[in-house]
Amino acid sequence: MEKAATPRASDIAYDKIRQFVLSGRAEPGEQLTEEQLARISGVSRTPVREAVRRLENELLIVRSDSKRLFVADWTAGDIDEMFVLRGMLEGHAASRAARNITSRQIEELGQISDLLDAAVHANPPDVAEFLAQNRRFHDIILDAARSPRLSAMLPMLVEQPVVRRTAAQYRTDELVQSAREHRELITAFAARDSHWARAVMTSHIRRAFHVFSSTAMRRSEQVQAND
């Protein structure tokens, strides 16, 4: 049985606020007060402050000239930049992982890959499941990289603008290709080929960026159509 870790109020606050921001219930640029966030997360301001510090560090929340909190708002340039950094860092993580990964972990990646395939080929494709397993996949690689520093830095980059859009925007062929790349990564890991792993990961992330861009466009077209 899994351990039922004690829920720390500051973690609760972190999750709730994060979800509040990413779900789009808070508009980009909107002001947030600590008290409001305390109400939302059901704890006092003290743990909220800690949570806010973390989110601020992830640039999900920004502080105005002096100390007032706002929901971050992303330019296209920010997002591009973010994917570039993710490409570098995840590429590096993959490279390290190829050297350090255990066969147990490779097995695990294989199982996740099966789940990814299942999610893709479901009818209709189960995109939420796909994203969840995709995240697990990348987390294992990060773990295998054995770099506390990478583990601290990557969360600042992952899935920030991704979550906001609805899952329905993905096309099946994109998911298929993504799943294929995961398989290739596993092969590279099994071969302990760090250069291969880095290259596959880098292009994987970069392609994700273009998928993101095009789905963002699709979405805005859809929004226009709804107006």
Next chain:
Amino acid sequence: MEKAATPRASDIAYDKIRQFVLSGRAEPGEQLTEEQLARISGVSRTPVREAVRRLENELLIVRSDSKRLFVADWTAGDIDEMFVLRGMLEGHAASRAARNITSRQIEELGQISDLLDAAVHANPPDVAEFLAQNRRFHDIILDAARSPRLSAMLPMLVEQPVVRRTAAQYRTDELVQSAREHRELITAFAARDSHWARAVMTSHIRRAFHVFSSTAMRRSEQVQAND
């Protein structure tokens, strides 16, 4: 006249604790209690906690399995990894800076470069001044890169193991070479050549790593001699 910003207690705590850790007054692996840190920095536990969160994020302080604080302790592998990441990120920063830097900023870099030369050629070389100006130099580049994300991530990597050793460990020829690379960076910026800038910066950081390794060795030899 420059603004005399209000000193926030949490910033005071951050500076004091950081200095406490980096100066070597705290042994790596040693436990730190919030109350002790509060005494040291002269504020209450609340701002200390915020400061600790930041330092924890920079991996200068680590949390034991549950919640007790310890001074981080670095393996050779950690330091190597850190310089690799710095190389990637500062290289990327230089690349962006080459595209975005203003002529005003290039001038500023030139002035700092003069100060670097002066510090190197003083007799004896003024290493503290060199390090201070070096830091200003890199900060300007980071600023010119215009990426809030890089600005958030790089502080996690800079000068952590560097400060602990005494300045006297540097050799003059190393400082001369470093100053030369700064000049070359300026040239690359002036030419707006992002590839050149990235390459120079990458090798600059990588060379710094090897200088660091050798000075660390020199230092340990010296310590052995003193035993």
Next chain:
DNA sequence: CTTGACGGTATTGTATACAAATGTCTATCG
């Protein structure tokens, strides 16, 4: 001698009260 349970102590986590500071509105003056 080892192991495990118990309880005291040290340390971290949270809430609340209050202080400092920032923003905003209004009234008055140029």
Next chain:
DNA sequence: CGATAGACATTTGTATACAATACCGTCAAG
């Protein structure tokens, strides 16, 4: 009419008290 100063409201920052949790030594049983 616009600008500015001052009072008021809102928001963030800090300290303290208390609660919850983890650690560690002790003691008893196997």
